[in-house]
Amino acid sequence: SQQGEEDPQALSIQEGENATMNCSYKTSINNLQWYRQNSGRGLVHLILIRSNEREKHSGRLRVTLDTSKKSSSLLITASRAADTASYFCATGSFTGANSKLTFGKGITLSVRP
């Protein structure tokens, strides 16, 4: 069962514009992570935000987390053609001895040169 649900499913923007992607989830989490996947490749970890954090930055990436609304957003500023990829949010949950990272279905981002 998917924990994270990304929105929109697909996004097309012009190079230089900002891209905002959203993720909602249903149950309590310990952290939320964003990954990028280029076509035919494995996933690459972008950024992790802990449940007690509200905002985090890494280069052109800005992630926010609102645990009261069970939602997160990923902002990519000044997008480049090389940012074209699928982006996944994933929720990390620790329950007893178990730990799971549950992924959403992904957002396809196209950045037009």
Added chain:
Amino acid sequence: NAGVTQTPKFQVLKTGQSMTLQCAQDMNHEYMSWYRQDPGMGLRLIHYSVGAGITDQGEVPNGYNVSRSTTEDFPLRLLSAAPSQTSVYFCASSYGTGRGNYGYTFGSGTRLTVV
């Protein structure tokens, strides 16, 4: 430092055949896991391990076996391949036992087709 290495990259199996997908990491990560990725389904967890000798089931474990005899290796076995197992399989590892706030490192995937 190779990260997470998966072999083979591509495989075609006939229904009923068995095979092992290999996964090795050289980062001394305790936590390793297998996911399958299907169109429109995202990634779903098959099995995971929090250390040598310890494995547990994920969301979609049926038809798959795993073992973890060393920290470095986490092979995934398909017992009797079925067309429903046609997918892209990813191995991922993480520092610690998975209960810490660390990102995962993914392999490049194995694209499996069962005919």
